[in-house]
Amino acid sequence: MTLPIVNWWRRARKRKFIRFGAPFLVLVVAGSFGLKEFSSIRYQFRKSEMITPEEAEKYGVKMKREKITIESEYESLQKMNLDTWQNVRGPRPWEDSKKIQDEQRQVSSKQS
DSSP: OOOHHHHHHHHHHTSHIIIIIHHHHHHHHHHHHHHHHHHHHHHHHHTOOOOOHHHHHHTTOOOOOOOOOHHHHHHHHHHSOOSSOOOOOOOOTTSOHHHHHHHHHHHHHHHO
16 A cells, blocks of 8 residues: 555656656746846945045055046047058968068068
8 A cells, every 4th residue: 555645746757747847947936036146246246336546546556547538539539640551461360470570570661
């Protein structure tokens, strides 16, 4: 004589939902809770405070003090001569980069 739970388990193992559907549903539900934890870590660290330059110098980190604006970058671009540029080909993966650079230097010295 077998117990009713054992009989139920034997019958349940033969059903496709118990064998495949229930583990899949458990995986989906547990996965959503796991993703919730990972995404909360992302937003938790986003709210952290920024370090001021004074605090960074206290720890020995030197930060740039100058602010770069669009106007200052535009002025530096105006000072550059953008009309006389030269297209330089980089080496292919199978080529020796030192050899290609030496060839380019020789060609550019001949043109000068």
